[in-house]
Amino acid sequence: MPFEAPDKTPPGLRRIAADFGGLYAVNALVAFIFATTGPVAIILAVARQGGLAESDLSSWLFGSFFLNGLISIAYCWIYRQPLVFFWSIPGAVLIGPALGHLSFAEVIGAYHVTGLLMLALGASGWVRRAMQAAVMPIVMAMVAGVFLRFGLDLVYALRDDLWIAAPMVAGFLAVSALPRLARVLPPLIVALIVGAVAIAALERFQPGSGAIFGFAQPTLYAPVFSWRAMIELVVPLAITVLAVQNGQGYAVLGAAGHQPPVNAVTIACGGGSILCALVGAVSTCLTGPVNAILSISGERQRQYTAGLLVGVLALGFGALAPTFTHLMLATPKAFIAALGGLAMLRVLQNAFVASFRSTHTLGAMITFVVTVANVPIFNIGAPFWGLVIGYLCSRLLEPGDFVTAK
Numbered sequence: 361m362p363f364e365a366p367d368k369t370p371p372g373l374r375r376i377a378a379d380f381g382g383l384y385a386v387n388a389l390v391a392f393i394f395a396t397t398g399p400v401a402i403i404l405a406v407a408r409q410g411g412l413a414e415s416d417l418s419s420w421l422f423g424s425f426f427l428n429g430l431i432s433i434a435y436c437w438i439y440r441q442p443l444v445f446f447w448s449i450p451g452a453v454l455i456g457p458a459l460g461h462l463s464f465a466e467v468i469g470a471y472h473v474t475g476l477l478m479l480a481l482g483a484s485g486w487v488r489r490a491m492q493a494a495v496m497p498i499v500m501a502m503v504a505g506v507f508l509r510f511g512l513d514l515v516y517a518l519r520d521d522l523w524i525a526a527p528m529v530a531g532f533l534a535v536s537a538l539p540r541l542a543r544v545l546p547p548l549i550v551a552l553i554v555g556a557v558a559i560a561a562l563e564r565f566q567p568g569s570g571a572i573f574g575f576a577q578p579t580l581y582a583p584v585f586s587w588r589a590m591i592e593l594v595v596p597l598a599i600t601v602l603a604v605q606n607g608q609g610y611a612v613l614g615a616a617g618h619q620p621p622v623n624a625v626t627i628a629c630g631g632g633s634i635l636c637a638l639v640g641a642v643s644t645c646l647t648g649p650v651n652a653i654l655s656i657s658g659e660r661q662r663q664y665t666a667g668l669l670v671g672v673l674a675l676g677f678g679a680l681a682p683t684f685t686h687l688m689l690a691t692p693k694a695f696i697a698a699l700g701g702l703a704m705l706r707v708l709q710n711a712f713v714a715s716f717r718s719t720h721t722l723g724a725m726i727t728f729v730v731t732v733a734n735v736p737i738f739n740i741g742a743p744f745w746g747l748v749i750g751y752l753c754s755r756l757l758e759p760g761d762f763v764t765a766k
Contacts, residue, residue, distance in 0.1 A: 364621035366439045379662040388669035391653035398703020405700045410459030418685040422576040423641025426678025429671045436667035441618045442654035448645040450600035453506045469583035470593035475633030482626030494603045498750045501724035504711035505731025514701025521694030528555040528698045567690040574682035578639040592740040601645045608648030616655035719761035723754025
């Protein structure tokens with residue numbers, strides 16, 4: 361059977377109420393705030409880069425939060441683990457450059473095919489083999505090349521809007537330098553608060569016309585299936601979900617003593633990706649940072665309740681997606697760029713470490729350079745060619761590393 365059976369029967373309302381507590385509520389709130397700050401800023405930055413309309417962005421956020429919130433609630437309840445699903449951040453970042461030469465409908469077609477691929481891998485039980493076949497230094501070099509843009513945008517924000525970006529960076533660094541405080545008050549949240557204060561003090565908030573408050577009215581998109589979108593996006597998207605994002609999620613949950621159901625998670629990512637694609641949202645994944653926050657403290661058998669609360673909060677955020685979209689777009693561009701850049705610093709660091717730590721370093725470097733150059737070939741984006749060229753060069757010039765990997 362592709363679905364792993366849960367160890368216990370799903371809990372009833374009384375059991376959930378008994379397992380819930382203040383510690384799990386705080387962990388859920390911190391994890392949710394994390395998910396709605398830097399990661400959302402990244403989506404906004406990608407949408408701006410790709411020229412998407414506010415209605416497209418609102419629909420994207422609805423899918424990312426509301427639909428994935430439903431999946432999270434179901435899996436946390438069935439498996440009694442903090443199994444929270446959101447969206448692939450590397451996958452979202454891939455979309456920005458792709459929208460320069462692909463239509464949004466073509467990108468959505470690639471989302472659907474990626475979802476079908478993950479469904480097949482999960483149902484067949486081949487997902488572990490697929491993950492093992494990926495050459496992670498080369499994959500992470502592609503991720504580092506794509507993410508580098510956000511680090512550069514942080515620097516540009518400091519150059520272009522110093523009085524907004526500099527206080528955010530200062531607040532982030534000040535809290536990061538105090539590990540005990542950072543565990544209680546995440547630096548990214550401090551940067552957001554400081555940035556909001558700076559925007560208010562400088563009177564830079566510009567909501568524009570129209571009502572600020574509004575409930576979600578998601579758009580249903582008809583996909584367009586083109587070979588160039590399939591070739592450019594499907595494999596990189598699947599890799600970022602299965603190897604990068606899900607792999608991180610499995611690692612943090614395993615370290616906390618949980619046993620996440622790999623096949624069932626992959627099926628959820630596949631089905632969730634297809635549902636989210638209907639409203640223009642990027643592929644579903646098992647989130648690493650959020651589940652890490654949920655599983656960092658408390659009794660292991662009660663941590664699922666924090667995941668349930670995150671899922672409920674995600675439903676509310678998704679239902680009010682137009683409101684949050686309108687508010688975020690009313691802030692200066694430097695605010696979004698700085699928040700997204702700060703959110704990506706550690707991720708970018710980890711990507712570089714994983715790429716150049718041990719084996720396949722030359723192939724990883726070639727992958728990184730090709731990806732950063734961002735030159736499409738045959739209308740297929742650079743991240744795909746970075747993977748292909750880096751892998752082939754590593755096969756030719758670093759054959760011993762493939763033997764070592766086995």
